[in-house]
Amino acid sequence: MAEAYGIHVGNSSACLSSFGNGTVTVIANDAGDRVTPAVLALNGSEWEIGLPAKAGQANSKSVIKYNKRLINCDWNDEDLTTVETSSSCRIISDDRSVKYEFITNEATVYTSPDDIATKIYAKLFTIASHSMVTEGDLKLVVAAPLHWSKLSRQRLAKCAELAGFDVLQVISEPAAALLAYNVEDNLDDDINVLVYRLGGSSCDASIVRVCGGFMTIEKSIHRTDIGGQYLTKDLADYIAQEFRQKWKLDPNESRRAMAKLIHHADNCKHVLSTLTSAHVFIESLLDGVDWSQNISRARFENIILCKIADFMDPVQKLTASFQGTIHKIIYCGGSMKIPKLQSALANLFPEAELLSGLNPDEVIATGCAKEAGLLLDLPDISLNEVSSEAEFLGSNIYLKYLDKTVHLFKEGSPLYSQNICNIDVASDLKNINFTLHEHPEKEHFASENFNVDSLCKPFNLKATLQHSKVVLQVE
Structure with a gap:
């Protein structure tokens, strides 16, 4: 298996x-x-x-x-x-x-x-x-x-x-990030999702529009001049400065000492993402001198404060020319575990919903696993193409029955979208006629009659959008 x-x-x-x-x-x-x-x-x-x-x-x-x-x-x-x-x-x-x-x-x-x-x-x-x-x-x-x-x-x-x-x-x-939070399950409204990934040496920000189960990349930016390694380096420089002031020895003069500092500063950074303080102990940092120090989250946030604006710059450039509204935000990448960065990004979009239930460094792998589980149920098909053409509805479709009008499918809906309507009719009604219209005031382009005498009341009418028609089925 x-x-x-x-x-x-x-x-x-x-x-x-x-x-x-x-x-x-x-x-x-x-x-x-x-x-x-x-x-x-x-x-x-x-x-x-x-x-x-x-x-x-x-x-x-x-x-x-x-x-x-x-x-x-x-x-x-x-x-x-x-x-x-x-x-x-x-x-x-x-x-x-x-x-x-x-x-x-x-x-x-x-x-x-x-x-x-x-x-x-x-x-x-x-x-x-x-x-x-x-x-x-x-x-x-x-x-x-x-x-x-x-x-x-x-x-x-x-x-x-x-x-x-x-x-x-x-x-x-970005697609994996949305799959991790089941954002693609949104079938009713168009939503715009900001996926912000901050890794060790690079940063990506993407705006993804989700409609009817389809995900479309509206805008994206990739930066290699910002990443978690720069925050680690700032913290390592701070520890080196403290060490130099006390012992009058400069770790920057030794590549081995700075490599040790970078390693311990990186561990300290991850600890401070979840705890309010961290202890750093480096054995024989330089010339046989050990170093021990407690660092608070507040101190760390003060050290990286000057970098926050740089990390928010890709998002601000991305959204400057974007006309829509950001509805949801997804954090990705290990560096986005830092609370200060999370709050800085959230403050840019106070009305957006923050999706942060998963660890940021596990989000993309989680989405990949969900996709793999879905693909196991599919027949053998080619999945190597990065992009392919897809058909979408070119106009609105309305459903009319009795004296009611229902907006069944909106323009831009993908094929095989479904809409289930609850139909409540009089108990003595024998037949019911449904008509489909591209505009509420225009004549219908298709109609369907059902004998509802033997059906439970109310009943469900399932409409499925196919290539060139809408299929109506009573459930």
Whole structure:
């Protein structure tokens, strides 16, 4: 029996979830964490993935971070520079080709971004396999950034397949976020949803219009100059300043000391997302001197205060030329766990509903798992196309019966939309005639008669919008 899984691998972290019995479960890794760092390190001849690689990066010579940037076929020099400065191995690039070089005591090892991504998926495949109740295929839906090309999506899917998964579909990150909160179930009103994802090294903001179960991207913006790593760096600089004032030693002069600081500052940042204070203890930070310090959430918020406006800038630019109203907001990405950022975004749209019931770093994986569960019930169809044409109703349709008029379908409704009307008629009525109109005052273009003498009263009339007609059926 096949089981449905959803995975989101970002630049900084990865999350795995499964779908079963109508519910989504986020699966913890072997360390008990629901989110796995997307960090790899080569320790001698052995690969370390996740927390061991992240925890040991201050001493390791072969660490890779932000590998996802180079999975994108359209990577640029900024992406390459970000990976180079964040990692501690040599990166060789030539004519759009990238390789990592690892020098060990035994030999020099070369590997590609695709190999690294496959290793991350293989780690998640092992976690998923251990969680399975019965043996079977591991069906998977993965999410990719909205701006990625079809070739980049195929490349991502290939890495997951090499790890052992059966990839059903690659969906966009905003679509996965809406699926996680069942926003697509809205069938009555048009709503505009702001999906704001703030990851470790990038930020995406998208406005999605949801109508009749269809999701349409109205506007989107992608930024690589803002991300959670900049907040971590500000906190690390603050701790370094405190250390320098007390001991007259500067951690900035030691790359190893700053790597330690960045690691502990990142952990502190995540703790302060849920607690009002955090304790930082760094053994032998510099010249054998240990460092111990308590940091309050208020202090952390004061440190990052100057960055808040920069993080809200993509949203303000996105909505400046948008004429509609934002009805709902979805937070995504680990950095959006920070309460100060959540409140700053909420203050921009005081009338909008905040969807925050899920952990932001688990939202996209949750949506992918839901999509995988839905696809398991479908016949074998091609799901590789990123976009396809869809038919929508070109005018309003009204239903008239007796002396009543019902607005049955509005213009823009997708095919196979349904509307169920409750019909209450006199007990002595034998027959009833329904007519369909494009305008309440115009003549009807279709009619249907029903003998209702044998039906319960009241009864339900189900109208289904098909390709060129509306089908009326008594339930």
